[in-house]
Amino acid sequence: MAIYLNGQFMPIEEAKISVLDRGFIFGDGVYEVIPVYSLRAFRLQEHLRRLQHSLDGIRLANPHSESEWVNLVNQLIARNSGEDQYLYLHITRGVAKRDHAFPQPPVTPTVFMMSSPLPSPPAELLHSGIACITAPDNRWLRCDIKSIALLPNVLLRQMAVDAGCAEAILIRNNEFMTEGAASNIFVVKNGTLLAPPKDNLMLPGITYDVVLELAAANGIPHEVRKIAVAEVFAADELLLTSSTREVLAITQLDAKPVSTGKPGAMFARLHKLYQEFKRDVMRKSQD
Ligand code: PDD
Secondary structure (H helix, E strand, O other): OEEEEOOEEEEHHHOOOOOOEHHHHHOOEEEEEEEEEOOEEOOHHHHHHHHHHHHHHOOOOOOOOHHHHHHHHHHHHHHOOOOOEEEEEEEEOOEOOOOOOOOOOOOOOEEEEEEEEOOOOOHHHHHHOEEEEEEEOOOOOOOOOOEOOOHHHHHHHHHHHHOOOOEEEEEEOOOEEEEEOOEEEEEEEOOEEEEOOOOOOOOOOHHHHHHHHHHHHOOOOEEEOOOEHHHHHOOOEEEEEEOOOEEEEEEEEOOEEOOOOOOOHHHHHHHHHHHHHHHHHHOOOOO
């Protein structure tokens, strides 16, 4: 597996970073996860735009221009095997003497990229759906930044795993649903797809955008608005999206069935549209 670190491609075993890297010491960095279908990075421009938003959010200058990123990403794809991959891009504020404040003058950021195989979700998961728990969203107030400081997300996901579940659905202030620990969540009620608004309390998912676009293009009623916790528990269907898990039905919540306990009609429709989109668009263009 070829990775990229600070200007060079190399085998992962040879990659070394300093223990003083601010990513290691403070979690002072941001990342992106980009799916690749048929060797094409999906929505690369949108991912790079979100990366810029994250870098702006932590006041770190972008170490590369857009064309440099495109070139690096394409090289990384070509150096790794498999038509479908997911890329991990990681930028930290670099190596400096330990001090919370930014190094002055700034140091060179650390840039790391790797690729992993991207399997489609197994048929079994599509058939049965996944189980989730709800958990209080105890993260910070800048969840729109794709920060590498993921300890709250790690603990929340582990709570789900400890309960035999695949994901934690996060509830802010005991009032409204934000997203999953590493995914976006949609609620379906009376045939309408409900999505929480892209604000500072959730990561603006690229898959979330695709699902809303598919809904709009196919006449599926949809609304983007705050979703009260009671609406999550009264949902006809719950859906989960992410670059690595595509669209999945959530069929159990807090050990109780969601509606019938089986993937519903909205899931079936969106999953089909997503697979067609993957085949006809993602595998054929840079969009
Ligand atoms: N996570 N919300 C959070 C907190 C996430 O970490 C992710 C993705 C998403 C979905 O975003 P997208 O559709 O752009 O993948 C929402 C990635 C996959 C990860 O951390 O591995």
